[in-house]
Amino acid sequence: MGKTKKLIELDNKTIAILEEQAKINKRSLKNFLEWSLEETALRLAEPSEEYKAMMDILKKRDAEGKLKWYTSEEIKKSYGR
Incomplete structure (x- = not known):
């Protein structure tokens, strides 16, 4: 499956919350965002x-x-x- 890059803009408070969750999950912010979005997409798909x-x-x-x-x-x- 191919991959696509997308630019997203989030406010600083949102980024701080997501960075904290990434640390808790022992992931980088980028990896945590990708993982979270993939999990959400799978739940929405079927x-x-x-x-x-x-x-x-x-x-x-x-x-x-x-x-x-x-x-x-x-x-x-x-x-x-």
Whole structure:
């Protein structure tokens, strides 16, 4: 897979926070940013296998009429709101 360089601008406070997190993770700032962005992209690209399995179970239960849905008003009422 090819790589692309991008220039980003962040405020000093953000950079300081990210540098601290990079140190905690024993990474350089550049490496920490690349790693963080790659992890985020992977999460956004496709749901996890666990999530897919959970949704398959919920879809099956809904098709069988075994899934109970609640309105937001019902939920608020149950919590006394």
